[in-house]
Amino acid sequence: MKRSMVRRAGVVALALTSLMAVGATAQADAQRLSSxxxxxxxxxxxxxxxxxxxxxxxxxxxxxxxxxxxxKASSMRNPSAGRMQLYTSANCAGSYGYAAAPRSVDGDLTNNGFDNQATSVRRVTP
Structure with missing residues (x-):
């Protein structure tokens, strides 16, 4: 009986610790997004x-x-109403290599062939 109660208390403590860790991760993600x-x-x-x-x-x-x-940029967020174009040259010279639609996110620019290449950003009307 005593072992059963101790075991239950251990399980409850482990579950609460796991929930607190998940809550901290979710809070950090929300802070990153809100910035x-x-x-x-x-x-x-x-x-x-x-x-x-x-x-x-x-x-x-x-x-x-x-x-x-x-x-060095590998991901982007564009919560704005404007389209963003990323260039490999300073001052938005030449042609752009990546376009971010309004209100979009991209967690990995590798899949678009533009990982670690952004040197300038231009906002254009959608």
């Missing part, structure tokens, strides 16, 4: 991990990727 509302964000690693650079466009225009993520 990029209404703008465009590039991330250093797949699945929105690592360093982040946020671009705030109030109209169409071009911005260079900062030195931390220049040619």
């Amino acid at each position: 990029c509302l209404g703008s465009f964000c590039l991330y250093e690693h797949d699945d929105f991990a690592g360093a982040e650079q946020e671009f705030l466009f109030t109209s169409n225009g071009c911005a260079n990727v900062g030195s931390t993520l220049n040619n």
Whole structure:
């Protein structure tokens, strides 16, 4: 009887610990998502991990990727209403190599052949 109660207490403690870990992970994901509302964000690693650079466009225009993520971006979020074009050259020179539709995400730019290549970003009207 005593062993059964101890065993049940152990199972309950393990279940509560697991739930707290899942809650912390979900909270971290929500914080990462909320840091990029209404703008465009590039991330250093797949699945929105690592360093982040946020671009705030109030109209169409071009911005260079900062030195931390220049040619190192592996995922992106575009919660804005604008289409974003990524270029391999500074100042949006040449033709773009990747286009992000309005209100889209891409957790791995590898599948589009644009992993670790972004040097500048242009916002254009959809």
